[in-house]
Amino acid sequence: MSVSLMSKVWRMTIPSTEKIVLLALADWASDDGVAYPKQCTLASKCSLTDRTIRKTLKSLRESYRLIEWEPRSEETQGRSNTYFLTFVKTADEPIIIEKVETPKAEPKPKPPAKTKPANRATQIPDDFVVDDELKGWACENRIEVDLRAETEQWTDYHKAKGSLQKDWRASWRTWMRNAKKWGRNNANSYNGNANGSSRLEDELNDTSWADGLC
Secondary structure, three states: OOHHHHHHHHOEOOOHHHHHHHHHHHHHOOOOOEEOOOHHHHHHHHOOOHHHHHHHHHHHHHOOOOEEEEOOOHHHOOOOOEEEEOOOOOOOOOEOOOOOOOOOOOOOOOOOOOOOOOOOOEOOOOOOOOOHHHHHHHHHOOOOOOHHHHHHHHHHHHHHHOOOEOOHHHHHHHHHHHHHHHOOOOHHHOOOOOOHHHHHHHHHHOOHHHHHHO
16 A cells, blocks of 8 residues: 555545545555555455446546556566556656547548439339330231220320339330230231231321320
8 A cells, every 4th residue: 555645646636436546546556656456456445347347447547638548467466557656756746647638530521422213113204105116016016906906995004003114115025925925916917918917017107196195
């Protein structure tokens, strides 16, 4: 026990938790300021948790520069750290201790906001048009159905259902393939006669029926 060191601690202007832990260290220390109590023993003597003891010891060393320590050594038989009280040579008068402010770490830059994909699913557009490209596709794939009727059914179905699609042109092509597959049109009007191909092409080129869909 070093009464002189404990007397100096009492005159220090430091927070209460730091003061009680420093008093405990001074109680164990020799007059030259060397002590080696276990942290669990410090916690018991100061009525603090082990976690608070570790935090306070770090504060006394880094924020107030009042102690230093060395890791467990042969001198303590590997049982505790060796603590050095750095205020041994200070004068016996009120000691004003100023906390050393550590620079705050710069905040990490925020990651860029995620952009929503451009091809979000939407409802069928009111201005959907069966253009030349779609009509050409139907001709090449021999979609021998009533395009006007099927398109109207396709439009009404998805509007009533409130369907959401990312590619309505692909949806239209799928509907037409299914219409051909299920034979919803009188294919005999196109097959089995010499005018079949020309009649299909004439219907595909007729755009008057699509005006009402725009």
